[in-house]
Amino acid sequence: MKYGARNHIIGKVTEIKKGTLMCQINLQIPADSLMSSVMTLDSMHEMDIRPGDSVRVVVKAVNVLLVKE
Amino acid sequence: MKYGARNHIIGKVTEIKKGTLMCQINLQIPADSLMSSVMTLDSMHEMDIRPGDSVRVVVKAVNVLLVKE
């Protein structure tokens, strides 16, 4: 598997919060950092994603914003 | 500083690759993971971002794609 994206790490699903149309998947990535993804419930069902699953977390570099605080 | 985004971690700039209009900022985040951001050179100059700088890396959850391999 090769991705046309600069950011693609492995994460572990820790929690799934379901809305009426969308859901929010919380993940643990290395060093105990946390990430979240929002997708449709349709995609969630199609992926058959569950807490404990290992998934690839992919973000295109153009969608990464840097802020100098 | 509070962000309207689920993903916002601190990263350290390791490399800046300049194109003619855009640039690519490579970063190190905890656990020696790597991330990249692409922005305009105008934004890079406005931020005055340099290798070694600590920056906030922000990604909205809707722009995070999960893949089950």
Next chain:
Amino acid sequence: MKYGARNHIIGKVTEIKKGTLMCQINLQIPADSLMSSVMTLDSMHEMDIRPGDSVRVVVKAVNVLLVKE
């Protein structure tokens, strides 16, 4: 605060519409123009955002679409 994004203006929160997972924040920007942002309820709570608040409205230039009508 310096942002790696070409578009970053100050807006005033006029309305918050809550869904079950996401919320929609309506804003007034200069010249009585209106903008909207959609984020997770989690982010909304973390930001403790309320009507009347001044916030920075940030959009990366790659996410701006132009149309010639």
Next chain:
Amino acid sequence: MKYGARNHIIGKVTEIKKGTLMCQINLQIPADSLMSSVMTLDSMHEMDIRPGDSVRVVVKAVNVLLVKE
């Protein structure tokens, strides 16, 4: 013309900066605010966009990030 996006205002093209593949279009929107869009040169040519043109500036609400400074 009706857009499936919460943010769609009229802007006037003030400057076009060309890279080798992409270009950056700078715009003036009401109240002398400035915005920028990045697109491919291919799209720029297809639109036949030039300084002085009036264009619709469209941003989906999910791509709008709010920050409380």
Next chain:
Amino acid sequence: MKYGARNHIIGKVTEIKKGTLMCQINLQIPADSLMSSVMTLDSMHEMDIRPGDSVRVVVKAVNVLLVKE
């Protein structure tokens, strides 16, 4: 109508799924392929979009991810 985006095809609305804040519009594009868009209910009402409508489906090239399986 000219779009500052590389991807803009005509689709036909086949289904609208409403959430509390957002909705999901399913579409049929040429060759019986299917696509989906998620937008706010506010935008859906403003567009007055209904099953059977023909609409332009627009995606900026930077938001298209390629994967080599």
Next chain:
Amino acid sequence: MKYGARNHIIGKVTEIKKGTLMCQINLQIPADSLMSSVMTLDSMHEMDIRPGDSVRVVVKAVNVLLVKE
């Protein structure tokens, strides 16, 4: 392979246009439709993508804009 995105079709690479930092990949999808993706040259090299390759074209539904002309 299962994707957390509503839009994921197979395309065939027809052309690769290289800039100094980014590249544009043009693709043919079913029914002779065309699509394009923009990514970094780094991702292009990592994918080892070439004209004639079959790739998965993935777009999250939140990044699909509908327009009623």
